[in-house]
Amino acid sequence: MKKIQKEMGKIAEEVNPMNIFNKISESINIKTSKKKTIGQKAADFLTKWAGSWFFIISFFIFLIIWMSLNAYFWFEYNLGKPFDPYPFILLNLVLSCLAAIQAPIILMSQNRQAQKDRLKAEYDYNVNRKAEKEIQEIRKVVNKLEKKLIKK
Numbered sequence: 001m002k003k004i005q006k007e008m009g010k011i012a013e014e015v016n017p018m019n020i021f022n023k024i025s026e027s028i029n030i031k032t033s034k035k036k037t038i039g040q041k042a043a044d045f046l047t048k049w050a051g052s053w054f055f056i057i058s059f060f061i062f063l064i065i066w067m068s069l070n071a072y073f074w075f076e077y078n079l080g081k082p083f084d085p086y087p088f089i090l091l092n093l094v095l096s097c098l099a100a101i102q103a104p105i106i107l108m109s110q111n112r113q114a115q116k117d118r119l120k121a122e123y124d125y126n127v128n129r130k131a132e133k134e135i136q137e138i139r140k141v142v143n144k145l146e147k148k149l150i151k152k
Helices: 002-018 027-032 038-050 054-076 089-151
Strands: none
Touching: 038 089, 054 089
């Protein structure tokens, strides 16, 4: 039994110089979060906030209040002009400006997420390559042990 352990130790020493036991994996989140600029942090925050249910519901409530107030003033004070008459041109302008500003910021955040995904895919590939090399080396060790056991 001790003889087999010595043989296994010798074979493992032959395999070890290939550095198959070194760690290859890293956290992508830590690596990418260190490199964020102020603009990237702002884009991520805006994307997270503008894509939330709180924003959608609160903005919908804001739109209802805006239209209700204007409709009320239009019906109540028919002689006076409301600050934004029925087609709500000012409201449309505000919404258009909001969409024009939000769209590129959200796209910037999505580009950053795509970069993260590419890094994750690269790390996955490297880990898979290393696992394949380790499996090949283990197969070599098992084959050598098998040959030595067959000889005895």
